[in-house]
Amino acid sequence: MRRLLLPGLALLAAAALLGLLAYGVSNQGTNSSIDSQVAHGHFPPAPDAHLALPVLGAPGSKTLAAFRGHVVVLNVFASWCTPCAAEAPILEREQKYLAAHGGTVLGVTYLDISSDSEAFAREWHLSYPIVRDVNGKLVHSLGSSGVPETFVIDRQGRIAALRRYQLDAAWLQQTLPPIVAQAS
Amino acid sequence: MSRRTTVLAALATLALMSLAVPPLAVPPLAPSPALAAAKPRASLTDIENDVMCPSCRESLAVAQSPQSYAERDFIRKLIAQGLDKQQIEQALVAQYGEAVLARPPARGFDLTVYVVPAAIVLVCLAVLAIVLPRWRRAARARLATPLAAGPALSAADARRLEEDLSRFDA
Numbered sequence: 255m256r257r258l259l260l261p262g263l264a265l266l267a268a269a270a271l272l273g274l275l276a277y278g279v280s281n282q283g284t285n286s287s288i289d290s291q292v293a294h295g296h297f298p299p300a301p302d303a304h305l306a307l308p309v310l311g312a313p314g315s316k317t318l319a320a321f322r323g324h325v326v327v328l329n330v331f332a333s334w335c336t337p338c339a340a341e342a343p344i345l346e347r348e349q350k351y352l353a354a355h356g357g358t359v360l361g362v363t364y365l366d367i368s369s370d371s372e373a374f375a376r377e378w379h380l381s382y383p384i385v386r387d388v389n390g391k392l393v394h395s396l397g398s399s400g401v402p403e404t405f406v407i408d409r410q411g412r413i414a415a416l417r418r419y420q421l422d423a424a425w426l427q428q429t430l431p432p433i434v435a436q437a438s
Numbered sequence: 439m440s441r442r443t444t445v446l447a448a449l450a451t452l453a454l455m456s457l458a459v460p461p462l463a464v465p466p467l468a469p470s471p472a473l474a475a476a477k478p479r480a481s482l483t484d485i486e487n488d489v490m491c492p493s494c495r496e497s498l499a500v501a502q503s504p505q506s507y508a509e510r511d512f513i514r515k516l517i518a519q520g521l522d523k524q525q526i527e528q529a530l531v532a533q534y535g536e537a538v539l540a541r542p543p544a545r546g547f548d549l550t551v552y553v554v555p556a557a558i559v560l561v562c563l564a565v566l567a568i569v570l571p572r573w574r575r576a577a578r579a580r581l582a583t584p585l586a587a588g589p590a591l592s593a594a595d596a597r598r599l600e601e602d603l604s605r606f607d608a
Contacts, residue, residue, distance in 0.1 A: 260565070267561065274550060332493075334504040341535050346480035363495045365505055367533050390492075400493065 277328075288397050295411035300405070305355035306394050307385035310363060311372045318360075318392075318407070325357030325434050326407040327354055327426070330368040330398055331388075333374035338402045338419035342378035344423045348430070349382045355434045356409075358382055364393050364401055408433050479522040488523075489530055502507045509534075513543055 291298045296350040303322075314411040318326070329345055330340035349359045361384035368386060375384055387393050396405060399418075406415040406429055415429045483499075491501030491509060498506055512533070518525045530538045542548035591599065 260569070271554070274554065278547065278550070332505065334508040336504070365534055367508060370508060370512075388533065390537065 257343060286397055289416065292413055292416055297329045297408065297414050299412050300407050301394050303411055305392055307392060308386040309388055309390050310368060310375065310386050316383060321358065321360065321413050322408050325352060326403040327359045328354065328362060328407060329359060330364050330393055330401050330403045331371040331399045333380060334362055334366065335401045341402055341421055342380060344421065344426065346378060346380055348426050357434060362392065406430065406433055408436060480511055480517050482517065483521055485513055488540050489510055489527065489538050490540050492534050497540060512595045542595055560565065
């Protein structure tokens, strides 16, 4: 029995290390459960809806929950991202449509210097609210792995559609009207 | 002129001189921007090795993504403003979160980065402390034990051995 003690302890330590490694890797990875739920028509509630994120270039903060009852096109972007620059005028056009129908685009800057984000918003004349996700908490809970990514959140606060890469005007024009038409 | 008058005159002269001479300029506590620009307190190379490019999850020293270029520009601006390495790292955390630090803070799951290697070394030392004395004792015991003697010689073999040895000696 005593002869098995040391190898047993070594095996236990190795298993603990492997478990730790697996936990760390799983925490770093992306979460695709939202994608599969949306694809199957089960619209999950937007995570971390009560997380207060600082407003870009202004005092105060905003939460997703504050937009409950409105359709929100949540766009994760960064000023250094070329596809984000291509999306900006499309989103600004869509903001006008949404504003007229009880909705808004909500920009979320991620992995970006705040002054650069402000310059980006000025350059593209963005009129919609923009918040900063400095620690990436909201972005990670949305299963995001990079920028740009876009989530359409319906009036009940559920993720009704998403795009993990650069969006185009056609996708928004096809996706938004049925969601906007839904009653709260 | 009495001695008292001379002293009064000297004091008056000193008072007039102190009014005429402007006070010595007090050096500023913080370096002026121009001075700071002339004497950087941190280097990009030094900081690059200790921070990450969070979008590419690799050291900024080797990262080549668009985000890494923006991050380097930001660091250069802060160096030009005269900030030291610690201040620049704090500014980077304010922009990118703690994921920008190559050495994560010692709390939560990140604590394992510091605890696990130390624990492994301690466990290895403990195992060696237990096992090494045992190995040494076993080795000493092996050396102390005489080699096992072979079977006893028969009378005929003993006689033959004696004869061979005496012949050899002769």
